[in-house]
Amino acid sequence: MTEMPRANAFDPAPAPPLASRPIGLVVSIAGSASCMVIDRAALAAIGDDPDPVVASAGQVGGQIKMRVGAAWIVANVRALRLDAAAGTTIIADIDFLGEGDEERLTGKLYNFRRGVTRYPTPGAEVFPLSTADLKQVYAADDRAYISIGTVYPTRDIRAALYVDAMLGKHFALVGSTGTGKSTSAALILHRICELAPQGHIVMIDPHGEYSAAFKTNGALYDVNNLQLPYWLMNFEEHCEVFLTTQGSERQIDADILAKCLLMARAKSRLGQEITKLTVDAPIPYLLSDLTNLISLEMGKMDRAGDTAPYLRLKTKIDEIKADPRYGFMFSGMLVADTMANFLARIFRLPGDGKPISIIDVSGVPSDITAVVVAVLARMTFDFAIWSRNEPQRPILLVCEEAHRYIPAGNESNSSVGRILGRIAKEGRKYGVSLGLITQRPSDLAEGVLSQCGTIIAMRLNNDRDQAFVRAAMPEGARGFLDSIPALRNRECIICGEGVTIPIRVCFDGLDEAKRPASGDPLFSQLWRDTGGEDQIISRTIRKWRAQGK
Numbered sequence: 001m002t003e004m005p006r007a008n009a010f011d012p013a014p015a016p017p018l019a020s021r022p023i024g025l026v027v028s029i030a031g032s033a034s035c036m037v038i039d040r041a042a043l044a045a046i047g048d049d050p051d052p053v054v055a056s057a058g059q060v061g062g063q064i065k066m067r068v069g070a071a072w073i074v075a076n077v078r079a080l081r082l083d084a085a086a087g088t089t090i091i092a093d094i095d096f097l098g099e100g101d102e103e104r105l106t107g108k109l110y111n112f113r114r115g116v117t118r119y120p121t122p123g124a125e126v127f128p129l130s131t132a133d134l135k136q137v138y139a140a141d142d143r144a145y146i147s148i149g150t151v152y153p154t155r156d157i158r159a160a161l162y163v164d165a166m167l168g169k170h171f172a173l174v175g176s177t178g179t180g181k182s183t184s185a186a187l188i189l190h191r192i193c194e195l196a197p198q199g200h201i202v203m204i205d206p207h208g209e210y211s212a213a214f215k216t217n218g219a220l221y222d223v224n225n226l227q228l229p230y231w232l233m234n235f236e237e238h239c240e241v242f243l244t245t246q247g248s249e250r251q252i253d254a255d256i257l258a259k260c261l262l263m264a265r266a267k268s269r270l271g272q273e274i275t276k277l278t279v280d281a282p283i284p285y286l287l288s289d290l291t292n293l294i295s296l297e298m299g300k301m302d303r304a305g306d307t308a309p310y311l312r313l314k315t316k317i318d319e320i321k322a323d324p325r326y327g328f329m330f331s332g333m334l335v336a337d338t339m340a341n342f343l344a345r346i347f348r349l350p351g352d353g354k355p356i357s358i359i360d361v362s363g364v365p366s367d368i369t370a371v372v373v374a375v376l377a378r379m380t381f382d383f384a385i386w387s388r389n390e391p392q393r394p395i396l397l398v399c400e401e402a403h404r405y406i407p408a409g410n411e412s413n414s415s416v417g418r419i420l421g422r423i424a425k426e427g428r429k430y431g432v433s434l435g436l437i438t439q440r441p442s443d444l445a446e447g448v449l450s451q452c453g454t455i456i457a458m459r460l461n462n463d464r465d466q467a468f469v470r471a472a473m474p475e476g477a478r479g480f481l482d483s484i485p486a487l488r489n490r491e492c493i494i495c496g497e498g499v500t501i502p503i504r505v506c507f508d509g510l511d512e513a514k515r516p517a518s519g520d521p522l523f524s525q526l527w528r529d530t531g532g533e534d535q536i537i538s539r540t541i542r543k544w545r546a547q548g549k
Contacts, residue, residue, distance in 0.1 A: 003104050010021040021045075022125035023058055024092070026066060029119050034075065036064075036126050037083065038090045046128050046290040052153040057128030061483045061504065063137075064094065065109065065127050066120045072109045073099045073116055074129065074137060076480065076502070097501040100136060109133045114501055115277050133158070140502065142145050146191035152491065152504040159494070159505040161188070166498030167396055167433040169453025170424060174441045174469055179458040180490040182400075182516045184507050188456075189356060190514055191399065193217050199355035200348050202380060203398040204373055208362035209516040210400075216513075219348065222360040229338060230287070230330045233375055234280040235261065236415045240371050253309045260293040260313075261285075270337060284337050287330065291317050292357075325365045329372070343383060344441060346376070349396055373405055374416035384430035394431035397423065402436040403443035417445065425450040442468040454498035459487040473502075480504060 023046060024038035024073040043058040056062040060080060065072045075094040083089040096119075100112035109132075129137075131154055138151055138159065145160040173188070190213075193199065197217075203210055211220045233241070235258060243253050262278075264285040265271045271283045291314050298310035320326050343349065346357050364372050380397050399405060405416045406424075423434050424447075434452075441449055442464040449455070449472040457473075458468045470481045473495050480493045480502045487493070487504075495502035513518070 005021050012310050022087075022127055023064070024126040026120050026122055026124045026126060027091075028122060031176040032540050034096065034120075036094055038080075038092055038093050038126070040090060043090065049247075051131050053131045053134050054128045058090075058092070061480060063097070063129040063134070064222045065129050065133065066124045067102065067127075068099075068118045068120050068124070070102050070104075071099050071118065071421045072102050072133075073118075073120055074109075074112070074133075074501075099139070101329075102469045109136050110139045112139070112500070124180055125256070138503065141500075143410065144195065146188070146195055147508075148188060148191060149505045149507040152506055159499075159503055161494070161498045163192060163498075166454045166496075167394070167435075168428055169497045170428070170436070170451055171454040171456065171498060172402075172436040172438070172441070172452040173456045173458070174438055174460065174465070175458025175492070176461045176465075177439050178489070179487070181458055181511055182209055182439065184456070184458065184490065184492065185398070185400070186210065186514060186516050187510050189214075190217075190510070192396075195254070196252065197353050197355055198351050199396070200351065200393055201356040201396045201398065202346060202376065203356060203358050204376060204400060205358055206362060206401045206404065207361045210358045211360055212517040213514050214356055214358050217354055218356040218358050219345065219354050220358050220360070221346070223363040226328050226359065227331075227334060227342070228372065228375065229284070229334040229342065230331045231265075231334075232282045232339065232342070232379065233371070234282075234378065237371050237374055237378075240374075240415055241320065241368055242313060242361075244316055245310060249309070255315060256294065256297065256309055257313060259289055260297060263293050264268050264290040279407055282339060284335055286335060287317060287321055287332075323365075326368070328364070329368075343379070346379070347383065347393070349393060370405060370414055370416045372400070374414070374419055377416065377423060379421045381419060381427065381430070381432055384427070384432045387534075388430065392431050394433065396433045396435060398435035398437065400437045402448075403440045404408075404440045406436075406445045406448050408443055408445050421445060421448060441465050444468075450498070454494065454496035456492050456494050457481070457484055458492045459489070460484050 009324055012402060021042065023042040024036050026036045028035040038058050046054050046057060049055045053063070058077065060077055062077045063074055064077065066075050074097045076097055077092050078095050079093040081091050083091050096116045098112055098114040099116055100109040102108070103110060134151065134154065136159055138157055143162045144164055145162050147158045148161055149159050151157040151159050173181060173185055173325050189203065192201065205211070214220065238257060238261060239254055242257060243250055245253055258279050263527070265279070265281060265283040266277055267289055273279055274281065274283070277283065294310050294314050298307050320330050347356060348355055359376060361369055362371055377397060380395050384395065399420065406420045407417065414510065420434070423432055427434055436444070436448070436452060440442060442462070449468065452472070455469065455473055457469050460469065466484055470485070473481060480495065483504065484493060490507045492505055492507065493502065494505055
């Protein structure tokens with residue numbers, strides 16, 4: 001039996017794994033950001049590492065670590081440029097993300113937390129981060145969370161969104177059309193519903209996409225079953241619906257409407273029970289009472305001015321009463337005091353295992369869509385304010401196509417812009433969370449996006465939108481933000497309160513039955529279909545003329 005050769009004392013020791021070899025040095029330190037020099041040869045060597053996290057460590061968006069005492073500091077690579085003088089080195093700008101403790105025997109990172117207490121000194125060695133390190137960085141702690149996908153570039157590290165932190169300080173989901181924004185929104189809402197089957201979520205859906213996604217676990221409302229009583233509107237919302245003039249004439253019309261509306265509310269039994277009744281109180285009244293009171297005021301002898309404002313008001317109210325498109329709100333059937341039933345239905349109190357209300361406003365006449373959204377948003381906020389001394393029932397209000405309702409520049413000119421802006425600023429004090437979904441963040445009112453504590457950014461093709469989102473995100477996320485134009489469909493950058501540190505995530509797939517009806521038409525396929533065009537046209541015209549679905 002041959003004897004195994006003994007290792008020679010002078011034989012070279014086996015090379016350490018690539019992940020434990022330094023790839024560069026820190027050269028300058030400045031607050032949240034720093035600068036380091038990377039060796040090109042070392043960068044080329046780790047590029048072949050089977051661990052995708054190690055392989056991407058020196059690239060833009062990759063993560064690296066450096067040792068400070070008994071701790072590891074983790075940083076993100078924001079930008080790279082060749083050191084022209086040397087030619088063999090690369091200068092990298094990095095942003096610090098947080099720090100973790102170092103295990104003495106193995107050197108592994110554990111107990112990661114956001115923020116840096118001790119900075120490295122120039123000359124400190126820089127190492128690539130490994131998958132094992134990244135698992136520690138993104139390990140979900142004991143807070144309630146939902147799992148929405150995998151952390152890029154790994155396939156097995158789950159991305160966790162901390163629900164209480166995300167909802168407590170509002171969130172925004174932004175992304176250009178076609179990036180999978182609606183499906184991602186549905187995925188997040190499905191996971192929240194699974195976590196909290198007795199929750200209270202109101203989703204305003206302007207295109208009728210989400211009803212298909214929440215058939216089994218949501219309450220679906222549209223113009224056919226919403227039954228939103230007109231008397232729930234406050235005075236400002238009444239003005240938006242009933243007044244047709246501008247300037248000084250509008251003020252005259254508003255004064256007449258305020259006086260007559262208050263008298264109409266006071267005529268009801270409920271109104272008589274309240275000693276200090278205001279024009280904004282949600283007290284049922286008859287539209288016929290309102291028009292009769294306007295006629296009486298018009299006929300008074302001591303009336304100042306002409307009859308035109310009274311006639312304008314009366315004509316507009318009669319016109320809306322007679323229009324069947326407004327029946328879901330201004331029907332004579334909605335006179336009874338159904339406020340308790342309406343709040344219970346819309347806010348899912350109790351939820352009966354269906355924690356989300358999908359309110360499809362696609363069938364609402366375009367001239368009052370904003371008012372309907374304003375009423376729903378204000379009811380959410382007012383309910384939270386007036387129930388402060390009751391057992392708390394927090395509500396999440398999700399607004400798709402948010403830039404339509406809180407547009408930049410004139411947010412104070414509409415009731416919906418004012419109420420959504422107020423929820424963004426004050427909602428969390430009262431237990432109202434706001435979720436904004438938009439494809440044009442630059443068209444949102446300035447300041448609203450910055451009120452969102454968690455931003456989920458999918459691919460944005462427009463430079464202005466990218467700059468707007470960049471301005472709303474925290475400093476440490478800058479390196480991630482530069483990759484927004486390069487994101488693939490169903491990928492996003494998440495930063496803010498809902499995550500430990502900024503992350504790039506690939507969303508999970510969603511079952512066909514849980515997806516919104518927002519797929520793009522397949523022109524090449526659909527244009528091959530022929531036959532039945534006459535019936536298509538006749539059916540379409542019938543619905544068009546009836547203004548129904």
